[in-house]
Amino acid sequence: MPGWLEVVVRGVLFLFVLFLTTKILGKKQLSELSFFEYVSGITIGSIAAEVMMGLENNIWHGIIGVAIFAVLPFFVEILSLHSKTVRDVVEGKGTVLIKDGKILEDNLKKEKYTTDELLQLLRGRDVFKVDEVEYAVLEADGKLSVLLKKDNRPLTRKDLDLPSINEKEPHTIVMDGEIFDEKLASAGKNRAWLKGELDKQNVTIENVFLGQVDSSGQLTIDLYDDKIEVPTPQDKPLLLANMKKCQADLELFALATDSEKAKRLYAANAKKLQESMDVLSPHLKG
Amino acid sequence: MTVGADIKQCLATIKSIEAGLSSLAINTNAEDEQRLFHEQMMVIEEIKQDLMKRIGEVEREEEQYKGF
Numbered sequence: 001m002p003g004w005l006e007v008v009v010r011g012v013l014f015l016f017v018l019f020l021t022t023k024i025l026g027k028k029q030l031s032e033l034s035f036f037e038y039v040s041g042i043t044i045g046s047i048a049a050e051v052m053m054g055l056e057n058n059i060w061h062g063i064i065g066v067a068i069f070a071v072l073p074f075f076v077e078i079l080s081l082h083s084k085t086v087r088d089v090v091e092g093k094g095t096v097l098i099k100d101g102k103i104l105e106d107n108l109k110k111e112k113y114t115t116d117e118l119l120q121l122l123r124g125r126d127v128f129k130v131d132e133v134e135y136a137v138l139e140a141d142g143k144l145s146v147l148l149k150k151d152n153r154p155l156t157r158k159d160l161d162l163p164s165i166n167e168k169e170p171h172t173i174v175m176d177g178e179i180f181d182e183k184l185a186s187a188g189k190n191r192a193w194l195k196g197e198l199d200k201q202n203v204t205i206e207n208v209f210l211g212q213v214d215s216s217g218q219l220t221i222d223l224y225d226d227k228i229e230v231p232t233p234q235d236k237p238l239l240l241a242n243m244k245k246c247q248a249d250l251e252l253f254a255l256a257t258d259s260e261k262a263k264r265l266y267a268a269n270a271k272k273l274q275e276s277m278d279v280l281s282p283h284l285k286g
Numbered sequence: 287m288t289v290g291a292d293i294k295q296c297l298a299t300i301k302s303i304e305a306g307l308s309s310l311a312i313n314t315n316a317e318d319e320q321r322l323f324h325e326q327m328m329v330i331e332e333i334k335q336d337l338m339k340r341i342g343e344v345e346r347e348e349e350q351y352k353g354f
Contacts, residue, residue: 166316188315217313239306249296269333276329
């Protein structure tokens with residue numbers, strides 16, 4: 001066999017072997033979270049490259065080498081799944097670098113991190129002032145996890161005392177003009193509904209590049225033809241606007257009428273509508 | 287526009303709100319949202335009943351507002 005052909009054969013073979021190895025080891029291998037994953041990742045790659053290009057190497061030796069670095073971490077993973085001690089030794093533990101807003105210099109020294117490197121990691125988490133940090137841990141994989149002080153955390157609905165809204169994940173039901181029935185079913189819809197919604201917006205399914213439906217059953221689409229302006233769903237804001245208009249009308253009627261009984265009826269209903277609006281408006285906005 | 291017509295227009299809007307809430311209740315997947323929309327639809331329904339009663343009174347009192 002000529003040399004170049006052998007390189008081709010070995011290349012294809014090892015690509016296949018590496019593919020299988022990572023499939024067996026799973027997603028955790030790709031994340032390189034622990035020492036074992038990091039080392040085996042590097043080594044498997046080097047072995048594959050070495051055997052592929054160095055034609056004097058035995059191909060089976062290469063495959064055995066790869067297998068060792070796949071099988072051993074595999075068993076260590078299983079062992080560490082069952083034992084916390086093994087886990088701590090193999091995968092390592094996080095080191096607290098900032099506690100109660102103060103930098104722990106001893107731990108920093110132990111991990112051999114300089115102040116500059118700490119600042120760099122903090123900047124990577126969008127923190128430019130150490131003062132903003134309450135607690136920070138250097139994780140086993142070298143990433144820094146940061147808990148900001150309460151004052152510096154982003155505002156949430158809870159902070160504003162807004163009623164809680166339970167929103168489910170959106171489903172992607174159309175991709176490249178192709179309908180995914182399975183996704184459609186998990187969104188609780190069917191093709192007839194989709195056709196109806198598309199007809200409402202005056203587009204054909206062939207023109208839809210991407211279609212998503214959110215938990216409240218609103219369909220948002222992106223078209224192949226970018227010149228066509230797709231209207232954003234207006235059902236909910238329109239409903240809210242209608243409620244506001246009606247509420248104002250009722251109040252107006254209450255003022256305009258001479259009959260005392262009618263006045264009371266209008267006022268009571270205006271109040272009812274206002275209460276209903278208050279409850280609904282968080283759900284109807286956006 | 288006359289008072290009668292104003293009220294009838296308001297009634298029409300109320301009906302459309304009721305229908306809108308009903309369709310939202312059917313379309314949404316989140317159960318608590320479903321319940322909320324349904325409950326509010328009932329409230330709107332009550333308002334609708336009151337308005338219809340009032341329209342009946344207005345029509346009886348003043349003959350010229352009659353008719354839909």
